[in-house]
Amino acid sequence: xxxxxxxxxxxxxxxxxxxxxxxxxxxxxxxxxxxxxxxxxxxxxxxxxxxxxxxxxxxxxxxxxxxxxxxxxxxxxxxxxxxxxxxxxxxxxxxxxxxxxxxxxxxxxxxxxxxxxxxxxxxxxxxxxxxxxxxxxxxxxxxxxxxxxxxxxxxxxxxxxxxxxxxxxxxxxxxxxxxxxxxxxxxxxxxxxxxxxxxxxxxxxxxxxxxxxxxxxxxxxxxxxxxxxxxxxxxxxxxxxxxxxxxxxxxxxxxxxxxxxxxxxxxxxxxxxxxxxxxxxxxxxxxxxxxxxxxxxxxxxxxxxxxxxxxxxxxxxxxxxxxxxxxxxxxxxxxxxxxxxxxxxxxxxx
Amino acid sequence: xxxxxxxxxxxxxxxxxxxxxxxxxxxxxxxxxxxxxxxxxxxxxxxxxxxxxxxxxxxxxxxxxxxxxxxxxxxxxxxxxxxxxxxxxxxxxxxxxxxxxxxxxxxxxxxxxxxxxxxxxxxxxxxxxxxxxxxxxxxxxxxxxxxxxxxxxxxxxxxxxxxxxxxxxxxxxxxxxxxxxxxxxxxxxxxxxxxxxxxxxxxxxxxxxxxxxxxxxxxxxxxxxxxxxxxxxxxxxxxxxxxxxxxxxxxxxxxxxxxxxxxxxxxxxxxxxxxxxxxxxxxxxxxxxxxxxxxxxxxxxxxxxxxxxxxxxxxxxxxxxxxxxxxxxxxxxxxxxxxxxxxxxxxxxxxxxxxxxxxxxxxxxxxxxxxxxxxxxxxxxxxxxxxxxxxxxxxxxxxxxxxxxxxxxxxxxxxxxxxxxxx
Numbered sequence: 001x002x003x004x005x006x007x008x009x010x011x012x013x014x015x016x017x018x019x020x021x022x023x024x025x026x027x028x029x030x031x032x033x034x035x036x037x038x039x040x041x042x043x044x045x046x047x048x049x050x051x052x053x054x055x056x057x058x059x060x061x062x063x064x065x066x067x068x069x070x071x072x073x074x075x076x077x078x079x080x081x082x083x084x085x086x087x088x089x090x091x092x093x094x095x096x097x098x099x100x101x102x103x104x105x106x107x108x109x110x111x112x113x114x115x116x117x118x119x120x121x122x123x124x125x126x127x128x129x130x131x132x133x134x135x136x137x138x139x140x141x142x143x144x145x146x147x148x149x150x151x152x153x154x155x156x157x158x159x160x161x162x163x164x165x166x167x168x169x170x171x172x173x174x175x176x177x178x179x180x181x182x183x184x185x186x187x188x189x190x191x192x193x194x195x196x197x198x199x200x201x202x203x204x205x206x207x208x209x210x211x212x213x214x215x216x217x218x219x220x221x222x223x224x225x226x227x228x229x230x231x232x233x234x235x236x237x238x239x240x241x242x243x244x245x246x247x248x249x250x251x252x253x254x255x256x257x258x259x260x261x262x263x264x265x266x267x268x269x270x271x272x273x274x275x276x277x278x279x280x281x282x283x284x285x286x287x288x289x290x291x292x293x294x295x296x297x298x299x300x301x302x303x304x305x306x307x308x309x310x311x312x313x314x315x316x317x318x319x320x321x322x323x324x325x326x327x328x329x330x331x332x333x334x335x336x337x338x339x340x341x342x343x344x345x346x347x348x349x350x
Numbered sequence: 351x352x353x354x355x356x357x358x359x360x361x362x363x364x365x366x367x368x369x370x371x372x373x374x375x376x377x378x379x380x381x382x383x384x385x386x387x388x389x390x391x392x393x394x395x396x397x398x399x400x401x402x403x404x405x406x407x408x409x410x411x412x413x414x415x416x417x418x419x420x421x422x423x424x425x426x427x428x429x430x431x432x433x434x435x436x437x438x439x440x441x442x443x444x445x446x447x448x449x450x451x452x453x454x455x456x457x458x459x460x461x462x463x464x465x466x467x468x469x470x471x472x473x474x475x476x477x478x479x480x481x482x483x484x485x486x487x488x489x490x491x492x493x494x495x496x497x498x499x500x501x502x503x504x505x506x507x508x509x510x511x512x513x514x515x516x517x518x519x520x521x522x523x524x525x526x527x528x529x530x531x532x533x534x535x536x537x538x539x540x541x542x543x544x545x546x547x548x549x550x551x552x553x554x555x556x557x558x559x560x561x562x563x564x565x566x567x568x569x570x571x572x573x574x575x576x577x578x579x580x581x582x583x584x585x586x587x588x589x590x591x592x593x594x595x596x597x598x599x600x601x602x603x604x605x606x607x608x609x610x611x612x613x614x615x616x617x618x619x620x621x622x623x624x625x626x627x628x629x630x631x632x633x634x635x636x637x638x639x640x641x642x643x644x645x646x647x648x649x650x651x652x653x654x655x656x657x658x659x660x661x662x663x664x665x666x667x668x669x670x671x672x673x674x675x676x677x678x679x680x681x682x683x684x685x686x687x688x689x690x691x692x693x694x695x696x697x698x699x700x701x702x703x704x705x706x707x708x709x710x711x712x713x714x715x716x717x718x719x720x721x722x723x724x725x726x727x728x729x730x731x732x733x734x735x736x737x738x739x740x741x742x743x744x745x746x747x748x749x750x751x752x753x754x755x756x757x758x759x760x761x762x763x764x765x766x767x768x769x770x771x772x773x
Binding site for chain 2: 158
């Protein structure tokens with residue numbers, strides 16, 4: 001970890017600390033106070049946006065472990081979310097299991113399905129692996145659409161709100177706290193996974209899998225572990241999406257979402273803990289901005305061609321991803337690191 | 351004496367005629383900033399912009415017409431907050447929350463899938479929704495979501511009845527195949543078929559599904575062809591239905607087998623997208639369909655106004671049924687709002703929120719009666735307890751010479767109970 005000038009680590013505990021200096025702790029505290037008091041000044045609309053961002057962060061953090069750290073390109077994350085969403089909806093709705101059990105089962109279920117589709121990763125990589133994960137997306141969506149007895153088929157399912165110990169998460173504010181808590185836990189766990197032996201093995205596989213194998217890393221085991229963990233996160237996110245939307249159907253998990261998630265980790269920064277957070281926040285807020293801006297543009301410039309303002313969103317998403325790939329391929333988290341370094345070294349930034 | 355009476359009556363009548371314009375403008379006059387807010391979303395980007403964009407234009411032009419020429423709703427201008435849902439169901443949830451937050455009195459969607467994604471939170475909050483295109487699962491069980499027209503289940507029943515009564519000439523039970531868009535559109539049609547096929551004496555011999563973005567249905571239609579159906583019902587959106595029809599023609603299923611389409615796809619865009627064959631004939635020629643609104647060629651006041659505004663603002667939408675559909679929905683909403691304003695006054699509705707939503711439902715939606723929607727739909731607007739379809743009339747159409755023309759009278763769609771939803 002980069003440390004401010006003059007700060008040295010003298011113990012292993014200091015070396016391992018995520019928040020090392022008082023400034024770190026202070027900024028963390030400010031952030032937590034901001035996040036936990038958000039319902040006081042956020043209206044229900046912004047809370048619903050925050051909830052969607054939180055769910056997206058969980059899904060994208062899982063994808064980042066799989067793709068950003070382990071180098072296994074997956075374009076089926078929305079499909080794995082569907083596994084989690086339906087698992088949780090069925091367990092709560094049909095079998096009356098408590099939500100905490102259901103959400104864990106959703107994660108495990110999605111993880112196991114992810115492992116199944118991850119098996120080809122031992123033989124194929126890169127573009128070919130991406131194609132096999134696209135297959136996962138379509139197969140999963142086909143199954144949930146046609147397994148009518150269990151999933152409700154194309155009608156989808158009504159889903160009960162999440163509840164823990166008799167407390168029902170019905171309002172936007174209560175859902176916000178639920179999602180916030182799980183998001184913080186998910187990011188914290190992901191950060192720590194990246195620092196463990198497993199995380200280092202992921203990085204070794206990503207950088208050069210042949211070299212990693214000669215070093216004694218069991219490629220099959222670690223690749224499948226990466227698929228399990230990445231899809232576990234997707235399952236958790238899917239479960240939260242289902243319980244906060246009150247319904248679930250295949251329409252919630254389009255292929256384009258899987259592509260968008262890849263865009264988020266590219267924009268945020270592959271292989272960093274901060275990247276998925278920044279990417280998800282940036283693209284979701286961009287979407288909100290365009291959704292709000294479009295009607296205004298239409299009334300301000302009535303001469304624009306029909307459908308032009310609506311078409312801004314997809315054009316902008318594409319443009320932003322291309323611009324990041326060209327000008328900042330290491331993503332927003334790298335830009336953030338540069339900003340921090342400039343602050344620390346100022347006025348001697350050279 | 352009689353002469354004197356006539357004179358008095360003439361004077362009274364004359365005064366009444368003179369006072370009429372003044373009386374009509376004597377309704378409540380809105381002060382600056384007093385508006386009736388509504389939320390409207392359309393899938394203007396994403397996989398179905400061919401429906402969303404004209405739908406969006408219909409909304410915007412109808413609101414302009416209402417505010418300019420009809421003195422708003424109950425004397426107060428309507429303010430529509432429009433959002434592009436991009437057919438993104440996760441986003442639909444935040445848009446509905448946005449509508450609730452900004453004080454909207456009700457909201458509309460332009461696709462049954464959008465409404466399905468929105469209705470969980472809306473029903474929970476008691477926020478009334480009007481679905482321009484409606485599936486069975488949007489209205490069953492009846493809660494806070496309403497339809498200005500019949501639903502896709504009703505479409506199936508109407509098509510099946512028409513087929514049995516006017517087209518079927520064989521003996522025994524006709525064999526029917528269904529080609530359904532995966533999702534709420536296809537499911538609504540399937541619900542109708544499963545609920546009523548046995549009663550109508552129809553055998554469902556094949557059910558196939560297609561995707562929104564399908565480009566070939568040769569394989570599924572080959573399976574259907576093997577069952578040798580008498581009639582094929584396609585339930586999708588214009589683009590997907592056009593693909594199914596073109597492939598049915600390639601396989602020689604059509605002509606031969608009667609092809610019928612439900613309301614979500616039976617629009618001019620479907621005829622255009624299906625295109626022409628090598629001989630220059632329209633591929634869709636002779637297909638049957640059901641619709642809940644009139645065509646652009648009909649002589650009713652609503653069409654004249656829609657044409658006038660479309661000509662001015664969006665000329666490319668003339669002839670588009672999605673445009674006309676949302677135009678009619680906005681008129682329905684105006685009537686609901688005007689009724690609510692008349693019954694409880696503007697102040698009770700001004701700020702939106704749960705109390706206002708309840709008033710909109712109880713004193714608006716449930717009190718409308720007899721409004722003819724400027725002739726754009728078959729019936730008149732009225733609420734029946736337990737049945738959230740506000741107009742229950744539909745009509746059978748056929749493609750003739752590349753145009754969609756009505757071939758039946760308006761017929762009432764009786765309420766179908768769907769056991770899987772109405773528990």
